[in-house]
Amino acid sequence: MSSAALDITDLSHQFGRRRALDQVSLVVPRGNFTALLGVNGAGKTTLFSLITRLYDNRSGRIRVAGHDLRQNPAQALARLGVVFQSRALDADLTVRQNLSYHASLHGIGRHQAKGRIAQVLDQVGLSQRAGDRITALSGGQQRRAEIARALIHRPDILLLDEATVGLDVKSRAEVLALTRALIADHGVSVLWATHIMDEIHPSDDLVILHEGRVLRQGRAGDIAGQAGLTRTFLDLTGVSA
Numbered sequence: 001m002s003s004a005a006l007d008i009t010d011l012s013h014q015f016g017r018r019r020a021l022d023q024v025s026l027v028v029p030r031g032n033f034t035a036l037l038g039v040n041g042a043g044k045t046t047l048f049s050l051i052t053r054l055y056d057n058r059s060g061r062i063r064v065a066g067h068d069l070r071q072n073p074a075q076a077l078a079r080l081g082v083v084f085q086s087r088a089l090d091a092d093l094t095v096r097q098n099l100s101y102h103a104s105l106h107g108i109g110r111h112q113a114k115g116r117i118a119q120v121l122d123q124v125g126l127s128q129r130a131g132d133r134i135t136a137l138s139g140g141q142q143r144r145a146e147i148a149r150a151l152i153h154r155p156d157i158l159l160l161d162e163a164t165v166g167l168d169v170k171s172r173a174e175v176l177a178l179t180r181a182l183i184a185d186h187g188v189s190v191l192w193a194t195h196i197m198d199e200i201h202p203s204d205d206l207v208i209l210h211e212g213r214v215l216r217q218g219r220a221g222d223i224a225g226q227a228g229l230t231r232t233f234l235d236l237t238g239v240s241a
């Protein structure tokens with residue numbers, strides 16, 4: 001059994017004749033922040049769609065917390081929390097109503113859900129806003145509510161697809177900081193898809209995805225080397241600054 005939070009081997013995906021992912025292999029170790037760095041069209045969302053079974057993976061293998069996604073989908077998906085680019089919460093419901101609904105989708109009973117909701121709201125710093133509608137929250141608070149939703153069933157690994165897009169600098173920093181705190185305080189593993197290089201610390205694990213292929217994987221500081229991450233990324237991908 002794999003000890004990694006997420007272990008992907010030789011994963012490919014085509015849209016018609018367009019190859020969106022080409023033999024992708026990557027590992028997210030337990031209790032780690034792994035950044036998945038790629039420009040628009042690199043294949044990040046396609047990868048997330050395969051991991052969450054929105055698309056069927058016909059090639060390669062995906063394991064979540066040791067569970068093979070094709071052989072044991074229920075166990076694998078139960079270990080996974082996902083924050084997609086698009087909103088998953090109902091804007092007209094309160095934060096608490098949204099979380100209750102998602103708790104019930106995960107088969108969490110009413111009594112247990114109450115405690116879980118209090119806990120995840122505390123984790124994302126929204127305890128005071130439980131009774132507010134989603135529409136009454138700022139953009140950054142809405143992202144934090146989305147993260148609370150993704151945590152309600154206590155996943156081993158959290159996938160976040162461009163979680164800071166559209167946020168101002170302060171909210172971006174808050175969302176990133178709380179995500180990092182989840183690792184330190186609760187042992188959650190994180191796969192953080194982004195195109196923003198200054199969100200990545202030298203000590204993070206880094207996967208560079210470009211045109212559907214993994215170009216580099218390792219400690220971000222080692223990949224960046226003397227040249228720095230931006231220069232290295234531009235040289236590797238051929239993308240112009």
Ligand SMILES: Nc1ncnc2c1ncn2[C@@H]1O[C@H](COP(=O)(O)OP(=O)(O)OP(=O)(O)O)[C@@H](O)[C@H]1O
Nearest residue numbers: 015018019020038039040041042043044045046047
């Ligand atoms: N439903 C689809 N049908 C056809 N092609 C698609 C579809 N979804 C994605 N693609 C193509 O697959 C490739 C990877 O797209 P994907 O959305 O996974 O990239 P991304 O890194 O998530 O980019 P972005 O951040 O812009 O969403 C692109 O060439 C894209 O045009």
